[in-house]
Amino acid sequence: MTPTGYFTKGAALAAMLAGGAASAQEIRFMCYSDGNECEAAGEIIERFEAENDGVSVVIDKVPYKAILENLPVQLAAGTGPDMAKVTDLGGLSKYYLDLAPHVDRAYWEESFGPILDWYRKGPDDDGIYGLHSQLTITGPFINRTLFDQAEVEVPGPDATWDDWAEATRKVAEATETPFAMAIDRSGHRIAGPAISYGAKLFGEDGTPTLVDEGFTTFAQKFVDWNKDGTMAPDVWGAAGGTTYQDAAQEFINGELVFYYSGSWNVQRMDSSIGDAFDWEVVGSPCGPAACTGMPGGAGIVGFEQTQHPEIVAKLIDFLAEKENYADLTAKSLNIPAHAAVAAEGVTYEGASEQAAAALNAFAAQVPTVSPIAFAYQGYKNNRAMFNISLARVSQAIVGELTVEEAMARAKDDLAQALAESGE
């Protein structure tokens, strides 16, 4: 007998033993966390287990990398968990379990409305697939104390990116702060500003185009700001490929006046800045076409291959109940995607006044999001478009390509990606 054969049998035996010991209705929930979301969800799930005898839910907390890279492979191979917290909402849609037969459609549509589209396979699909547990929105954090010290007025809600650039440069100069502005290194983060400058991203028939005049205009401005030092060059310049890089550390240490990031950073700012300075969240700056940020976030979905579709659906529906959803949002310091919860406002537990104000400021921006940004977030190949814009704009920033060349390359990349995905 070969070692392989022997050990396969051993493994099969071990699996059998494990299977015998486990509950007949065990649900596996693959979860990743940017803070305490898995723990917060876990507390609510415990209540669900108490109400449903014989059901046990195991939360497998994984690195984000497992969700991004391994989950799609596992699902394609027919293995993987019963449910998961995912971010590639459209990309994985073909594996989702349709909750519609098990839940109250009217409640879901009333509560989550257009966000349900983000999880759907296409315009003809009216299934209900996922609970958007973590709605995020991009927007700027500003160091209010530096503005006060420099005695520069904080630009108003209609201020353009140019106005902000000018104001923050003045502040940085007056206070000897190293950087005026920074934007996270992410294709998702520059989407909002690009749309504000008139990027359409999709053609009239809905096919993705990514590069157009508006997108190029912002790309050019962004590259120039990186070159003249308005933008902290370390963020986009010092990394490569599709690596994510934030500028939170610079902002926390008071080295940055204006930091364009998003609602998920509130918790970190709150705990790390402490008393060092006052910070605020303001509305997304304007361009000629809009003043929009970019929505985003993660949601909890069930998978079609699960053995217990009713229980998975019931559990997700349970999490979507108004009190539970409000509880989850409050504990994990997120913006609610649930209409009724949002209308009532969330009381954030254990957050400082500053953090609660910041979260509410972000929540107030949700209704102002441009329809293009909303559609972009729901498009199933958007991740490919984010990554392409990220890699190519970076190359233009460090001077490997001109902006024109970078835009042409981005178009080619998009064509290749679409060809491969069969569109």
Next chain:
Amino acid sequence: MANVTAFLTRTRGRGRLHWTDWASYAYLALGVFLMFGPVIWLVVSSFKTQAELDRFPPRFLPYAPETVQLDGHAEPLPLFRVTDGPLAGETVAQVRRIGLTSQVVRPEAPGEVVKINRADRVPVERVKPALENYRTLFERFDFMRYFWNSTFITLTATAITLLVNSMAAFALAKYEFRGRGAVVALVIGVLMVPQSVVLVPLFMVTREFGMLDSPWGVIIPGAATPTGVFLLRQYMLTIPDEILDAARMDKASEWKIFWRIVLPLSAPAIAVLAILSIMWRWNDFLWPLIALSRSENYTLQLALNSFQGEMRTEWSSLLAMTVLTLLPVALVFAFLQKYIATGIASTGGK
């Protein structure tokens, strides 16, 4: 030049310290600074809070702001030293800060609020290791289970690797047979393709064997390391054939020759491979991440990396976990490195 080369060739000292000894100690000192310094920094940093880790410029030791509990204030207040103004030189407790003004009280007179400029104060801090980084690890998850999983996978896989690889290396080093060149070429060929590139096909193959989500799915696929075969074979080539022939004259079976003569003589190389295999398995991340999805099967590395989110990494927990994960392998290394120094040089020859 001659002295330099004396230093390059000699293996033992001659009683008194020659300048080449000084040179090697200088090299070692530099090595300790460059190689070990960052590791020390890492260990010290694992005792820092997230806020302290985010700080620019970084400081070597973990500091925490000093606080004081005063009458009439529910929360402990942070202490500051005043550098300028009427209160200069005094230590005060800050009640609150609004914009550029800081409202402080003197600990002797907790009711009397004084306003000072925020630029005129520096926080009072003291060294305080953030032990909670470690405590939460044990509270938040089943550390001992992951530790056991890692240990089981590492030890079993290393045992299999050593046996299987040394058998193959023996055959490739000490026998003349048709197809040997092809096998050596295959071994080197497999070395060429990095694991990260074949993860998806490997996943499919492992699934066919029903080994996913079991420790064996991690142990078996990597057991026959090409590096190990290559390393051991090259070492076994240096063992003189005469020793084997003498044993054959004594009617020793080939298997006996393999494990009574060749294996003991290859002790240094086997010790090296044992260290490497233990280290590879203990630190393996990419493959277990895809092969194991149930948390009860997780290894320490998977648990450690679960602190990495999409936009945020909990470095304070991750570093504490890294230090805990590092300790066992460091001990294993300290134990096994002695065997590297026992081989032909000390057992055979003379």
Next chain:
Amino acid sequence: MLLRLISPLMNVVDLPMRALQRRLGISRLAWVFLLPNLLLFGTFAFLPILLNFAYAFTGTDNILLLDRTFVGAENFAQLLDCDSYLDPNTCARDLFWRAVHNTAWFIVMQVGFMVGFSLLTALVLNREIKARGFFRAVFFFPVLLSPVVVALVWKWVLQRNGILNAGLEAVGMDSVVWLLDRHWAFFWSVFLSVWAHMGFYTLILLAGLQAIPRDVYEAAVMDAAGPWRTFRRITLPLLMPTMLVVMVLALIKGVQTFDEIYAFTGGGPGSATTFIIQYIYETGFGGAPRLFGPAAAASLLLALLLVALTVIQLWITRRSSNG
């Protein structure tokens, strides 16, 4: 203790092995020794590589091979579509060729430093020095760290407000944003990779040095051979089989460098430290778009390149050890 445990087991194996030895003869017995290893290799290493071929010649973003469509050599054609292979800007897949160029420079620098420093360290650690075990551990320690941690530690050292810049300013020099400059970023990538893996090769060389019998040196002392001669004539030739392992492994692992550099620079600035594996990873696995076909094709081209390099290396060593 462990040996006493294994001993009876090995004696049990001896019986069937003896029987096999009588039946097969010594030369065919070699295959019996090889069998377990080859079975594992065949299943878990070679088969996946063959499957990779199947991916390289098919298209669509399906992971399951049966759902993919045959596209012939299209993926290879696109990768190789260049006006000039020396200028990545003229290539259809410019990032692939940038990665190839970077990798070529990287291995030229890295393999030399790696082998040189590990040999020097192994020679020093092989001397009769005090606290030898401690010093060996010191040089081996970085090998034990996971790539994200290695990258984090060196970012602390090299960032704008990092330790190195603090040191430079303390001695009155200007600080440098190391990872923003493509040349410095490249240099530190080489440094980081030597730092992180040197212990591995040192260990192998250390074991190799032990294989050199002491009496050979004593004979050399009797012959009053000069030290340089002793090193060139005795140490180096006798160390050659081990040196070969180190050089081949350093070359192969050098080309395969990925995780720690990816966590360190992300391949930047721009694509200055993007190496081939990162290109393959980002094309095929690291998030959308998942282009399995082009990624598999690139990995096969890489394997081809490695085979060629190894053959050249083996040929050179064989020639020099004969001559």
